[in-house]
Structures are given as structure tokens and as C-alpha cells.
Amino acid sequence: MCNKKFCCEKLEAFYRTDNGISLNFRIVKYIGSFREKMLLLNPKINDKGFIITSGYDKSVNDLETTRMVINYCPFCNQKLxxxxxxxxxxxxTIG
Ligand SMILES: [Zn+2]
Incomplete structure (x- = not known):
């Protein structure tokens, strides 16, 4: 954990925030059939998703999770x- 580097301290804080608490930043990986469907839509799409959620219980990808996919850091503008x-x-992982 401690050797991970982050683009900025603000995004790191959101990354380390627990699931159930307010806004958090999550990095997910798409695998299996979910990934295959994505590739049909866009053959160059990344296998990782960068997602802001408003807090969740089960999964980032649960229908009840309010989330927004982002491509750039909202704080420092790094391409994620x-x-x-x-x-x-x-x-x-989401498969
Ligand atoms: Zn950043």
C-alpha cells in the first residue's frame, strides 16, 4: 500500500476513503464477459475504470451506486x- 504513488494528495485521499463514506474515488478493472462487451463498443478502451462514487455498500458497479466515470483527475488534470x-x-474487478 505505502509504495503507491498518486497524481496528487487530494485524489489519494478520495482513493483511501472507505466505501460507505460520502464521495470516494475507485479504480476498477474490467474482466471476462464484461470486458468483452466493452471491447465490442470500443476496441481501444482501457481495461481500467476511474470512478467517483457517492458511497456504496456492495459494489462500485451495483445499480444502486451513484457514480461518475472520469478520465482526468478533477484536481490536477492528470490523465488517469x-x-x-x-x-x-x-x-x-468487474466481470
Ligand atoms: Zn490528481
Missing amino acids: SDFYKSDDYVQE
Whole structure:
């Protein structure tokens, strides 16, 4: 955990926020049939998703989770897919 690097301290704080608490930032990885469906729509799409949620119980991808997919850090404008390439960052796999 401690050797992870983040684009900025603000996004790191949201990444480390627990699931159920207010806004948080999640990095997910799409696998299996879910991933295959995404590739049909866009063959170049990243296998990771960068998502802001308003807090959740079960899963980032649960229908009841209010979420927004982002491509750039809202604080420092880093392109997330360029910075967070390693699977070490993945908090949930969605398949
Ligand atoms: Zn940032």
C-alpha cells in the first residue's frame, strides 16, 4: 500500500476513503464477459475504470451506486489511464 504513488494528495485521499463514506474515488478493472462487451463498443478502451462514487455498500458497479466515470483527475488534470497503469491500484474487478 505505502509504495503507491498518486497524481496528487487530494485524489489519494478520495482513493483511501472507505466505501460507505460520502464521495470516494475507485479504480476498477474490467474482466471476462464484461470486458468483452466493452471491447465490442470500443476496441481501444482501457481495461481500467476511474470512478467517483457517492458511497456504496456492495459494489462500485451495483445499480444502486451513484457514480461518475472520469478520465482526468478533477484536481490536477492528470490523465488517469496514463498514470494508474498498474494492477496494484485496482480496488475491485468487474466481470
Ligand atoms: Zn490528481
